[in-house]
Amino acid sequence: MFKNSTISRRLTYGFSAVIIIMLVIALLAIFRLNNIGTSVEYLTTNSYIVDTCVNDIKDGVNIYARSMRNLIIYVLAQDNQRDFDQIKNARAEVAEAYEKLDPLVNREDKEELDIYNNLLRIRQEYLNSQNTFLAYLNNDERDKAENHLKYEMRDIQNQYFEYIDKYSDIIRKEMARAGGETTDLITQTTFIIIAALALAVILAIILALWITKSIVNPVNQCVDAADKIADGDVNVAFKITYNDETARLMNAMGNMSKNIQAMVDDAKNLVASAKSGRLKDRADANRHNGAYRDIVGGVNEALDAIVDPINEAMEVMGKLANKDMTARVRGDYKGDLDLFKRDINLAAVNLEDSLVHVDMAVEQISSASTQISSGSQILAEATGEQASALEEISSSMEEINSLTNNNTDNSKIGLNLADKAVESVDEGGVAMNKMSEAMSFILKSSQETGKIIKTIDEIAFQTNLLALNAAVEAAHAGEAGKGFAVVAEEVKNLALRSAEAAKNTNDLIEESTKNAELGARIVEQVNQSFTEIRENFGKVKNIVNEIAASSQEQSQGVQQVNTAVQEMNKVTQQNAANAEESASAAEELNSQAAELNNMVAQFNLNRRNAKAKITHKAQPQISDRREKKQIAKKSEKSYEVNPEQLLPLDDISEDDFDDFI
Amino acid sequence: MTEAIKKTDLTDISGKYLSFNLLEELYGINVDRILQIIAIPDITPIPKTPEFVKGVINLRGKIIPVIDLRKKFRLPSEDYTDRTSIVIIKVEHEGNEIFIGTIVDKVLEVMDISQEDIENTPKFGIKLDTEFISGMAKVKGKVITLLNINRVLTEEELTTLTNENE
DSSP states (O other): OOTTSOHHHHHHHHHHHHHHHHHHHHHHHHHHHHHHHHHHHHIIIIIHHHHHHHHHHHHHHHHHHHHHHHHHHOOSHHHHHHHHHHHHHHHHHHHHHHHHHHHHSOTTOHHHHHHHHHHHHHHHHHHHHHHHHHHHHHTTOHHHHHHIIIIIIHHHHHHHHHHHHHHHHHHHHHHHHHHHHHHHHHHHHHHHHHHHHHHHHHHHHHHHHHHHHHHHHHHHHHHHHHHHHHTTOOOOOOOOOSSSHHHHHHHHHHHHHHHHHHHHHHHHHHHHHHHTTOTTOOOOGGGSOHHHHHHHHHHHHHHHHHHHHHHHHHHHHHHHHTTBTTOOOOSOOOHHHHHHHHHHHHHHHHHHHHHHHHHHHHHHHHHHHHHHHHHHHHHHHHHHHHHHHHHHHHHHHHHHHHHHHHHHHHHHHHHHHHHHHHHHHHHHHHHHHHHHHHHHHHHHHHHHHHHHHHHHHHHHHHHHHHHHHHHHHHHHHGGGGHHHHHHHHHHHHHHHHHHHHHHHHHHHHHHHHHHHHHHHHHHHHHHHHHHHHHHHHHHHHHHHHHHHHHHHHHHHHHHHHHHHHHHHHHHHHHHHHHHHHHHHHHHHHHHHHHHHHHHHHTSBOOHHHHHHHHHHHTHHHHHHHHHHHHHHHHOTTOOOOOHHHHOOGGGSOHHHHTTTO | OHHHHHHHHHSOOOEEEEEEEETTEEEEEEGGGEEEEEEOOOOBOOTTSOTTEEEEEEETTEEEEEEEHHHHTTOOOOOOOTTOEEEEEEEEETTEEEEEEEEESEEEEEEEEOGGGEEOOOOOOSSOOOTTEEEEEEETTEEEEEEOHHHHSOHHHHHHHHHHHO
16 A cells, blocks of 8 residues: 555655544543543542531530530539530531531432431430430529430430441541542553553554655665766666655666666777777767767767878878878868877978988988098008007107116116215215314414413513613713623614514414414305205205106106007007908998988989978088088098088978978 | 703713604603613502602612603503503702603614714794703604603602602
């Protein structure tokens, strides 16, 4: 029944069921509460009032008993009046209680009715007996009244109390019964409500679980399917249990996956075609709807856009393969395809250009190989000359070596001589020192001699004075002293002569002293000169040592040069052999260039165009080369030709090709 | 004065003379006036005496005053050399004969001077005191000033020297 209902309807059913159960529970509760209310009302409006009335009656009887005893005890009329009043009031209250009680008596209950009738009868008896007592009192027959009370009324009163208590017991029992019924009713009701609630909760849970399951299962299926589609797996299947909204959703998703699968199949087919090179295959866009049709149609268009230039490129490549170098891609393409077209054209142009260059290069190679051939012969001759020059160098080096050795020996001899010279200078120094000492001795002797001479001079002076005194004395003696005067004169002359000799000697000594001092100074100067000579000889030794070391190095250098010359000799020999080989290789090159020329001639080149362009660009280079050629012809020895001059490949840069496209 | 010169003119002053040098000039003293010639000894100076008095010497126990002839003649003085000598002369003073040492540069010789060698003292002028020169002689082409030794020192000077000795 529910399989074909929608989710909303199912939800409605579920919630309705729960609401109905709740209504039933509520009605049941109300009904039961009514029963309970009735019981309680019975208790309050019947049993309770009956009980109250019985109690009132009992109170009234008690008041009677007490008042009547008081009437016996108290004898003064004024005291009795109060008890009379009390009895009167009690009668009124008791009568009122009976009036209230009477309609409430359950006359269907035999036991209760019986007790009630006995109660009414004993009441009447009691009232009659009481009236008798009151009459005795009114008649002032107090003894009779007392006896009546003590012996007549006591029995009646006890019976009265007995029936009151009986009735009270019955009423109590009734109340207990009614109260128990009510309690039972409440317990029952509580149980019923709990049971109904439990039923309702269980039912609600079952319904909720079932409805949730019925919604969640299909939705989960849909979510899984959507995840798979999102991950690219469009092969999805659904298990449809209910005919509701989820079923519609699953059907829609199934259709979607089918459409996507169809599109994917088309794409796979196209890819397979492209892989196997069937570039003309296309997908049928009419099998798809809406955006899918747009996609498939777009792919077809994209293929068209890619395949057209490829087809044209294939065509051009075919022509190029057939050695037609003039073929180019002409179509108008955009973006990368334009780049593709430009690259192909550039490749073709480069190829064509390269071939043109090859053609030109072949010509140049053939002329260059001729030149190489002649150059190789010249090289062979030059190598011979070089060899003889190397011989000369070798012998020169031998001479230099022997000279260097001589140099080394001479420098050793020079060193020995310098050492000897230094020794001689040292000896000279010693001799000069001795001479200096001798000079100082001479000086000393001279000074001592001077002193002696001075003494002699003094003696001469004294002698002179003595001679003069003698002369004076002779004069004093007159004629007798004449002979003595002559002697005195002679003595004086001798004294003068000795003084003069002393003076001369002194002069000589002074001169010799001066000479000795001069000698000492000269000795000092000579010593200084010797020291300088020593130093200079030290320098000379250093220089001679350096010369010796330099000669040694020079000798080694000469050795190395010798080795190098030998090496050069070998290389020269090798060069001679190489020149021979070079000549034969040039011959070979020439024949190969001719072969290459034949091969290049097979290509259809847009020759005039390309050549003109290249010739224009390379004009100065070529003219320069021609000049070089002329120079080479004039002078046989200037056979240097650079490869760059022969093959001016660098002259054409990429920029130049932009002009072709 | 003129009388004295005339008197000198009249006197025969020829005889033996001791020649000596004072600053390259030749002087002569008559040997009769000479006691002795000695080399220059230690001279004890005497205070408060004229500048030309050099002091006293001890000659064999006799105290003799010594004068410097250069100073006396106001010639430029020089240090003494090993040729400087003292000529002891005899001078008459107040009837006594006293000895005086005179310092000369160099004693030369004892020579005879005849009358014909001697010329009169040249007249330099009225004011010039030439009393201590007895005459000029030419010997061997050289001019010798002959000293009148008694006039070299004045009377007062001699008194002073005598007093000093005593």
